[in-house]
Amino acid sequence: MVVTLVRLGAMADYDLLVLGSGPGGQKAAIAAAKLGASVALIERRNMIGGVCIQTGTIPSKTLREAVMYLTGMSQRDLYGQSYRVKEDITIADLTARTSHVVGREVDVIRSQLSRNGVALLPGMGRFLDPHTVQVTDGSGQERKVTAEKIVIATGTRPARPDTVDFDGQTIIDSDSILGLERIPRTMIVVGAGVIGIEYASMFAALGTKVTVIEQRMRMLDFCDTEVVEALKYQLRDLAVTFRFGETVTAVQRYARGTVTTLESGKKIPADTVMYSAGRQGMTDELGLEAAGLAADARGRIKVDSSFRTEVAHIYAVGDVIGFPALAATSMEQGRLAAHHACGEPVHEMHKLQPIGIYTIPEISYIGRTEDELTEQRVPFEVGVSRYRELARGQIIGDSYGVLKLLVSPEDRSLLGVHVFGTNATELVHIGQAVMGCGGTVDYLVDTVFNYPTLAESYKVAALDATNKMRQISMLTE
Numbered sequence: 145m146v147v148t149l150v151r152l153g154a155m156a157d158y159d160l161l162v163l164g165s166g167p168g169g170q171k172a173a174i175a176a177a178k179l180g181a182s183v184a185l186i187e188r189r190n191m192i193g194g195v196c197i198q199t200g201t202i203p204s205k206t207l208r209e210a211v212m213y214l215t216g217m218s219q220r221d222l223y224g225q226s227y228r229v230k231e232d233i234t235i236a237d238l239t240a241r242t243s244h245v246v247g248r249e250v251d252v253i254r255s256q257l258s259r260n261g262v263a264l265l266p267g268m269g270r271f272l273d274p275h276t277v278q279v280t281d282g283s284g285q286e287r288k289v290t291a292e293k294i295v296i297a298t299g300t301r302p303a304r305p306d307t308v309d310f311d312g313q314t315i316i317d318s319d320s321i322l323g324l325e326r327i328p329r330t331m332i333v334v335g336a337g338v339i340g341i342e343y344a345s346m347f348a349a350l351g352t353k354v355t356v357i358e359q360r361m362r363m364l365d366f367c368d369t370e371v372v373e374a375l376k377y378q379l380r381d382l383a384v385t386f387r388f389g390e391t392v393t394a395v396q397r398y399a400r401g402t403v404t405t406l407e408s409g410k411k412i413p414a415d416t417v418m419y420s421a422g423r424q425g426m427t428d429e430l431g432l433e434a435a436g437l438a439a440d441a442r443g444r445i446k447v448d449s450s451f452r453t454e455v456a457h458i459y460a461v462g463d464v465i466g467f468p469a470l471a472a473t474s475m476e477q478g479r480l481a482a483h484h485a486c487g488e489p490v491h492e493m494h495k496l497q498p499i500g501i502y503t504i505p506e507i508s509y510i511g512r513t514e515d516e517l518t519e520q521r522v523p524f525e526v527g528v529s530r531y532r533e534l535a536r537g538q539i540i541g542d543s544y545g546v547l548k549l550l551v552s553p554e555d556r557s558l559l560g561v562h563v564f565g566t567n568a569t570e571l572v573h574i575g576q577a578v579m580g581c582g583g584t585v586d587y588l589v590d591t592v593f594n595y596p597t598l599a600e601s602y603k604v605a606a607l608d609a610t611n612k613m614r615q616i617s618m619l620t621e
């Protein structure tokens with residue numbers, strides 16, 4: 145590809161200025177630098193890597209890994225239900241791993257930015273006009289920076305209801321959960337979204353008695369219904385109680401814990417209450433009006449398909465633009481926005497995007513669900529493979545895992561791939577590659593997979609689907 149960038153900002157300090165160093169901002173900055181632009185990135189000193197590295201994706205996934213290892217969860221099918229690697233797991237056991245990984249990741253990001261010549265400006269940015277941003281560092285020192293193009297990648301923070309008195313230990317959110325001083329014996333999770341359920345499953349695996357309270361009657365309703373049922377079954381087995389269709393009206397803190405009152409009149413005691421009630425865009429202190437921009441009530445900024453805001457030289461990417469609000473998609477949005485800003489031709493964001501949910505066990509899928517296909521009147525056949533019928537499933541002791549292919553009987557293409565169990569978030573990418581390249585179920589039938597692997601589940605499920613499709617054609621011939 146030929147780099148078409150000409151220097152954008154003869155009069156400005158930088159060609160491109162990025163606000164926020166999360167996945168969106170990082171990838172925008174590096175992509176623009178690789179295209180030859182002079183780039184600066186503004187971020188608070190203690191937030192390099194953004195929510196992704198400091199408080200969100202990476203700490204939570206590292207915590208999950210520590211929980212899986214120390215509790216011996218993944219080995220209990222083989223060594224018995226009382227199997228543990230460590231009997232008395234402490235918060236220090238968990239946070240040691242998290243701090244190690246976060247520290248390493250921050251080093252990697254700093255080094256990538258510096259190798260690519262991206263200037264890191266410590267502080268918080270605020271627009272003074274559409275091309276000028278004031279940077280205020282931790283000690284209150286201010287400087288003005290001008291740029292020809294600007295990318296806003298300031299992300300989100302947990303939404304905190306005004307009526308709830310968060311104290312970081314007994315009433316917490318997904319930020320303060322990382323600062324807990326001890327593992328609670330009992331915990332209420334308010335909100336059964338992805339973050340709430342991921343933490344509910346980690347604490348349940350640690351032995352905490354978790355109650356999940358959700359206003360709606362279902363959870364994770366964008367996922368395959370059977371997969372969500374299987375997850376609920378596994379979590380109930382870990383002593384998780386679900387209260388669907390319930391609204392929290394009050395949370396009271398006492399010397400020895402909390403009492404949560406529900407609209408239905410129930411009162412639930414718990415050592416800790418974790419709120420996971422959505423996220424708010426970090427735009428209130430950005431001075432957007434000085435740039436000619438505005439955010440919606442949830443702090444989100446509107447963009448077009450090129451990630452351009454209503455002000456032509458200002459782009460926005462990542463969680464601050466809303467759905468799907470994943471590190472995975474934010475990175476790609478950042479890269480694409482940088483190409484658009486630098487006038488470099490680039491493909492549009494791929495329509496096919498995976499969803500990965502790191503519950504215990506994990507969930508991942510690509511494409512459509514059975515419910516969506518049924519609603520859209522698209523016929524499909526289902527091919528299923530259960531890990532317990534795979535040699536690798538037996539070896540690793542995963543008896544609950546399942547991979548499901550949804551196949552079009554008309555053109556034999558894959559319409560969806562749904563995985564539940566060990567390595568689901570990795571396995572899904574085989575299906576994604578086949579779907580993305582326009583492959584059919586026959587490719588999976590004809591392919592030789594390493595043995596024994598979990599990847600082999602694709603072949604087993606493909607054979608299941610094609611055998612069912614053959615039965616129909618035999619009957620109707």
Ligand SMILES: Cc1cc2nc3c(=O)[nH]c(=O)nc-3n(C[C@H](O)[C@H](O)[C@H](O)COP(=O)(O)OP(=O)(O)OC[C@H]3O[C@@H](n4cnc5c(N)ncnc54)[C@H](O)[C@@H]3O)c2cc1C
Nearest residue numbers: 164166167168194195196200269299462463469470471472
């Ligand atoms: C608990 C949790 C678990 C998650 N797990 C996953 C997962 O498993 N997989 C996944 O793909 N996604 C996951 N996510 C989502 C993921 O973390 C976000 O989608 C991703 O971090 C968003 O990236 P971003 O580029 O929008 O910026 P963010 O990572 O949100 O970072 C924004 C940065 O901008 C900075 N900033 C804000 N205002 C200013 C300003 N005025 N000036 C300068 N800088 C500013 C902030 O300090 C922050 O560092 C998780 C999120 C949470 C909370």
